[in-house]
Amino acid sequence: MTEIQGEIQRVCETLGVVAERLEQARPFAKYRHQKPVLEVVTRMLAMPGGLDAVYQAAPGLDAAGLFHGSDWDHPDILLPQIVGRTLESDDRMIVGLEAASLLRLLAIASGRATHPNIHADHARHFLTQVLALNLRSFFAANSEADRASAGDGHLRARLLRFIADHIGLRDVLGVLVAEIWRILEQRPIQIGPVKEMITEIAIALNRQGSEPGSERLGAERLVNALFGPTTGCLDDPGIEAYLERLTHMDDAGLLREATGFARAMHDTGLVSDYHAGFLRFAAEHQDALLVPEALGLGQTGQDCWRHYRELVLELIEMAVTVETPQSVHGLALLLERGVLHYLPIAPALSGQMRLRLHDAVRERLRLAYGGTITPEARLLAGVLDVLGQPLGVGQGANPTCQSARAIAVWGLNDPDFLLHLIAQAGEFDTILMHFEGQPINSADLPAGLAAGAPIDADPVSVLLVPHLDRVYAEMGRLCAPRGGDPHRWINPEFHGWWVARECLVAVDVATGNLADFDGFITRFYESYHPRFNGARPVIHPQPAGVAVTDANARFVGWHAIAILRAATDQTGQMRVYFYNPNNDSGQDWGGGVTVSTSGNGERHGEASLPFEQFASRLYLFHDDPVPPRQDITAVPEHLIAEVATMARQSWAAERGSQPVTLVGAS
């Protein structure tokens, strides 16, 4: 034992030597001395007692400049989702860097150290998220496989357990569950990451058998929704065994199953594989009662089901599989929205089912989702999702907020046009749009903002985004010689007639400086705030641009959103409800501006902010060109001043250098 201590003691001294060199080096020469430090750290991590030694040293290493020049120097912007993969990297230096960073954050979280860029609570929250996202890997460390393959995987498990020992695991489960509920409240179409996290929880609960508590209850609710939502499948018997069970159930039993599934689905937005299996079973047996029951339909939905029963059964037959369980949710919401009563939709969906996809499209869909079901079925399931929950469209990790927003608002507002585009792109791998009368054919254009076609999004996005992105870029190119902000012309042409024709921009494009900012804010209040605009509601979703800021209220980038409505929440506060194509709308924009996604009157998929906070981050919106109206109430100057101050304390702080470029994503 003393020998081990002596060993780590010796390496600690070596660390002191290289760390001192790092500390003394000027900022421009730091990187030269980072590698030796990391090399020693990496060796220490593998030694008994090494984690604790690095934990002790980490704040000093941070201060000496170990993270200088890398993303890790800004712990406030690090993403917990990436940590697990980084710790698995083949590059030992990267592993050492991530480990040292986590241990430094642990020191900050436990109050042993401070950091100018991150607060103890934030550090703690970050580590909790990291643990939550990697639950599996550190419980699994006891498995045979892990014991056999010691090495870095072993380090990751030891490191995570070391952190868990210091900050407690109960917290982790709570954070994870809260995080999942927060995301599910937004009803995203892409729920792969959520399912992954729930699977982690299921494994953790199973292994650890954690102490009872509210965290455990919340966790079990999620796990059950996915793996055993009804009495018939509570024991997670496997899909084959479950379908076998169904054949022996009586009518009452089947009905109980149907309502159980529907309740779990509408409660969480998650659809269990068993649910998909059950719905197919019900559809095949032509049971008039079970299908609407299993979809959990209300009055409108029931009505659509009665009118379009054949079509719905056909949709289930083709799109609902255990590969695509979420299509059940999409279908239920589609029926509930009543869009089938809109004349072109039913024939368009019929046509969709008869569509033979272009080879290139099939390839792309296969690349994104694998090939166990046909690309046609995959796309149809995606169509049901987008029509059922248009605000669930997310851009994935692609700079294509414009295209994602377009798909979402068409799904909401112009579903037959969306189906028209899907059919065009599906059959011919191109779309034809017009810009001021000039035809634009996407197949003739080079790639747009997204270098490659995105494959980490929903099927409709996988199909359409490469085309939309190119068309959008081409419209930008056509506008370039005109000067000013191109969205003035692009937005109406790109989205549709319902985009208001006038466009207000807070920034002078040529200089990047604010331009008549007070006038801009006043006009926004006069156009959108019901107390000042004569109580006129937003009729169609309106594209708008926000200056996204980080948690420190620093400017991050321009981002495309859509304003859906302005209304009071349950406390009487006026809020703007909007759609953000970003995958998770709940963001901290700094300066007290935290985007809410539930609990303040939001419908699923909506984000919201108090009106003045929203206005403080807005830089572009559309409005109808109207002569001075009588019904406008004057906007008090102090309101305008308040909003302008919030903007100047955040994104507009240094307006004077950055030129406005095309809105990309953040």
Add this chain to the structure above:
Amino acid sequence: MPNVNSEKGYVALLGWSLNAIDAVDRFDRKYVVVAPGWAEDYCTKNDIPFIAWDFDRLNERSHELAQNLKDEGVDVAIPLFEETVEWAGAVNAVLLNNPRLLGQAMLFRDKSLMKRRAQLGGIRVGVFEEAHDRGDVIRFLKRVNQTLLKLDGDPNDPIHFKAFDKSGTAGHRVVRTPEDVDNIPDEEFPALLESHLDGWEFAVEAWIKDRKIQFMNISEYVTLGYSVFVPATPELEQHRERITAEIEKLIEAFDIDFGFIHPEYFLTKDNNLYFGEVAYRPPGFNALELIERAYGFNGYQGMVLAFDPKATQEELDAFFPTPVKDAKGHAGCFGVYPRRRVVSELKVPDETANDPYFEYHELAEPLEQKVTKRTAFGTHWGLAYFFGEDPHRLRDLLKAQEELDFYL
């Protein structure tokens, strides 16, 4: 440069070395980096004083650089690389109003002239000759071996081939057979040929001011091109007095008033010291880093003192420690070459990783699986650093590394 003392000199660093810039930026004197234009953005971004200069060819523009530096108020130029030694000579000739310095720099840059000058100064050198083509090399190889009374078929004694103007082990080849000669590329001519001296090879780093040695370190080679450590073993250090006398001869022969020299010597079995070559710039193989690890002073900062005409003897005395006695231990490094033809992974051998003298390494991950065959002494894939109390243990440890695989 927060601590700049305007009473002291203003130095120009010729060539781009981040280690040197970092050290001098932390020191107490005004400085400017003179380097190619590609460094400009970096310097602007990092507030490093910078003058762009293309060192490719010494021509009539050298006077322009000297004049620029003079106008700027620079007192002296310090060469960081072999290629900037003659530039420093040319510039300092103007700045210090001493035309002799340019000629001196030319001697340092030409290995053949250097050897003749040393010989004229009464310094013992091995047999050497200049080679302009492969025929010259073959002739020298034959003559040396005839002199040694070798018969046809006896294995040849090797000769050493060094490209005239390359530094350190770059361009240094050991030639034993006519086939070795065929493998020398054209661009390495002209070159210096030397007979092989069996003995103990070592290097010296000496900081000189007012023709006086201010600090002298002896770096002991374990195996040339592989490993070195400082301070040397007591067995080598016992010759310190003789070595000091040799350095003083160099100072006389080359007329060195100030600066930093890095000569190499052989101590043969018959106890004679042979001069190999000398460079007027920092040594390769991170010797200054080893010296800093052992003694705690920064060699680049020492160079600034040795070059700066405004530096005082008191300053120098306070800066440099007492050789050997003040060393905290012995610091060494080992240059790693892959031993296998195909490698895929870097793995420090357990014997090395677990050795208490092992500190850390800067080895590169293998980028290509196939290892190119070494021609000259070539470039190692990175260094491993060691530190410890016992010079003999350190020496044996460094030697033992040669038999280990760092790349698998």
